[in-house]
Amino acid sequence: MKTTLAFLAVLAAFAAAPFALGPYYTTLIIPILAYAIALIGLNLLFGYGGLLSFGHAMFLAIGAYASAVMGAKLGVRSFEAQLIVAMLASGTVAGLIGLLCLRYTTIFFSMLTLAFGMIFHSFLFKFYDLTGGESGISVPRPSLFGASHAGLSKTAFLVGPFYWYALGLFAVMFLVMALVVASPFGLALKAARDNERKTAFLGVPVFWVRYVAFVLSGIYCAVGGAVLAVSIGAADPELSFWTQSGNMIFIIILGGLGQLFGPVVGAVSFTLLQDALMANTQYWRFALGAILALIIIFAPRGILGLITRALDWRRR
Amino acid sequence: MTEMLLRAFEVTKRYGAFTALSGVSFDITKGEVVAVVGPNGAGKTTLVNTLSGLFLPDEGDVIFEGRSVKGLGPSALALRGLARSFQLVTVYPSFTVEEMIAVGAFARAGETFRLLKPAGVYRRERDEVREVAAAFGLAHRLTTPCASLSQGEKKLVDIASALTLRPRLILLDEPTSGISSADKDRIMETLLAAAERLGVESLVLVEHDMELIARYATRVVGLKAGSLVADMPPDAFFRDPEVIDTLVGKVPHNALG
Numbered sequence: 001m002k003t004t005l006a007f008l009a010v011l012a013a014f015a016a017a018p019f020a021l022g023p024y025y026t027t028l029i030i031p032i033l034a035y036a037i038a039l040i041g042l043n044l045l046f047g048y049g050g051l052l053s054f055g056h057a058m059f060l061a062i063g064a065y066a067s068a069v070m071g072a073k074l075g076v077r078s079f080e081a082q083l084i085v086a087m088l089a090s091g092t093v094a095g096l097i098g099l100l101c102l103r104y105t106t107i108f109f110s111m112l113t114l115a116f117g118m119i120f121h122s123f124l125f126k127f128y129d130l131t132g133g134e135s136g137i138s139v140p141r142p143s144l145f146g147a148s149h150a151g152l153s154k155t156a157f158l159v160g161p162f163y164w165y166a167l168g169l170f171a172v173m174f175l176v177m178a179l180v181v182a183s184p185f186g187l188a189l190k191a192a193r194d195n196e197r198k199t200a201f202l203g204v205p206v207f208w209v210r211y212v213a214f215v216l217s218g219i220y221c222a223v224g225g226a227v228l229a230v231s232i233g234a235a236d237p238e239l240s241f242w243t244q245s246g247n248m249i250f251i252i253i254l255g256g257l258g259q260l261f262g263p264v265v266g267a268v269s270f271t272l273l274q275d276a277l278m279a280n281t282q283y284w285r286f287a288l289g290a291i292l293a294l295i296i297i298f299a300p301r302g303i304l305g306l307i308t309r310a311l312d313w314r315r316r
Numbered sequence: 317m318t319e320m321l322l323r324a325f326e327v328t329k330r331y332g333a334f335t336a337l338s339g340v341s342f343d344i345t346k347g348e349v350v351a352v353v354g355p356n357g358a359g360k361t362t363l364v365n366t367l368s369g370l371f372l373p374d375e376g377d378v379i380f381e382g383r384s385v386k387g388l389g390p391s392a393l394a395l396r397g398l399a400r401s402f403q404l405v406t407v408y409p410s411f412t413v414e415e416m417i418a419v420g421a422f423a424r425a426g427e428t429f430r431l432l433k434p435a436g437v438y439r440r441e442r443d444e445v446r447e448v449a450a451a452f453g454l455a456h457r458l459t460t461p462c463a464s465l466s467q468g469e470k471k472l473v474d475i476a477s478a479l480t481l482r483p484r485l486i487l488l489d490e491p492t493s494g495i496s497s498a499d500k501d502r503i504m505e506t507l508l509a510a511a512e513r514l515g516v517e518s519l520v521l522v523e524h525d526m527e528l529i530a531r532y533a534t535r536v537v538g539l540k541a542g543s544l545v546a547d548m549p550p551d552a553f554f555r556d557p558e559v560i561d562t563l564v565g566k567v568p569h570n571a572l573g
Contacts, residue, residue: 179432180431184427184433185429187415187419188423191419194411199419202423205391206391208429
């Protein structure tokens with residue numbers, strides 16, 4: 001019930017944004033939605049599963065490149081088709097890499113995912129014909145449910161039809177994840193995070209539970225990546241660089257690790273924070289680092305943890 | 317005619333050059349409460365780890381319900397009816413008692429990979445969790461976070477979570493360790509009554525407390541330096557000063573009640 005209300009409030013806020021903020025700021029919200037989708041997936045693995053991946057930017061990039069290659073090289077403009085290919089490609093890569101990475105946990109898992117992320121990053125540079133190398137591929141405007149919206153300007157397309165499309169995608173992906181974390185599967189995943197050995201002796205095949213979480217997180221990141229590529233108009237190899245994975249982890253911790261709304265709160269606050277800091281100081285990276293340190297020390301449940309604590313305090 | 321549930325057949329387990337278990341053989345039949353005793357480092361926990369599928373024996377075999385279960389692994393073995401608990405209490409701090417007990421209930425029902433249906437709406441599993449909790453006297457604790465339970469309650473929740481699998485046999489590694497001696501009896505009574513109510517047919521206890529062994533065990537298996545040195549009923553065990561001396565050192569004078 002509380003979750004439903006909070007979810008409706010989040011949707012209402014996003015739905016009101018284009019009317020309240022005007023086109024420029026609305027275009028800034030689309031990446032927030034894209035990151036929120038990707039991070040909802042990563043949060044399943046990292047927050048609920050306790051597995052810290054330093055390679056998930058790879059899946060973000062797979063989604064972006066799937067959309068770009070489909071649109072620019074194969075002439076498939078349907079965004080639905082691009083999304084399906086993005087999910088299949090990312091799910092397949094995650095399915096293969098997961099078999100190896102999930103033999104390990106803790107830092108060894110993190111380092112293996114980092115290694116695969118770096119391999120993928122260099123792949124994007126080397127296979128020029130497919131990926132456009134250093135400059136990437138520009139993403140042509142996709143059609144949404146068969147409508148090309150050719151009459152609209154670039155901004156009008158993004159803040160109009162595409163914004164609502166991205167918001168709809170976010171809503172669906174969020175609801176699916178809300179079910180997943182509340183399911184018997186979600187329970188088993190959290191159990192394995194808290195005590196792997198005990199969980200195995202409760203009849204849970206821990207490896208395969210984590211495997212499913214890994215593949216799902218890869219698929220979510222690809223959907224986020226495809227939305228991101230359209231909003232920035234390009235698939236760029238930098239999307240897959242390990243600092244991007246680091247940013248994704250930062251945003252989840254900032255928002256609130258292992259909490260359903262953490263990624264959304266994180267994506268919104270990160271964007272606002274970065275925007276405010278970059279406008280006011282050239283040392284914005286320093287400030288972000290300091291904020292991360294403060295969050296970890298004083299608010300380990302992130303901004304969302306601070307919000308829920310404040311609400312509980314007011315109710316008392 | 318007694319039915320054999322678990323057989324250790326010449327089980328040997330080495331850690332590098334060190335032999336932790338060497339050629340240990342014994343059978344456990346239906347209805348037994350077997351206490352495993354021995355000094356520290358005798359291989360008691362290694363034995364439990366090997367029988368429960370955590371370790372692969374280097375030699376020998378583990379037979380459960382007439383079939384070899386060597387290499388099957390913990391989760392498959394747990395689903396087949398051989399469960400265990402750990403010496404250190406293992407409850408998930410972020411879980412409520414209900415959630416803690418539910419993990420095994422879902423696993424047993426084959427629902428671990430149900431992704432899109434909230435755990436709360438499974439009526440059969442919820443009833444199952446309540447039944448198990450009630451058997452342990454934890455019915456009033458279902459929504460309590462495991463982290464805020466007393467040590468004794470944590471132990472009970474820990475074992476209850478394993479018994480939701482409705483195992484035929486459970487291996488308990490020091491079920492009363494960390495419990496004050498005043499509470500040990502109560503914990504054991506609750507535990508044994510719950511096990512019986514939930515259909516457990518045999519129990520294996522690693523136990524140091526000779527009074528508990530005298531009171532509850534139907535058989536004593538003694539390990540020393542990785543070898544089986546005793547396998548006898550408790551009254552014979554407590555009447556054999558040589559065995560007692562090897563395995564325990566001193567026995568409290570009131571152990572025989």
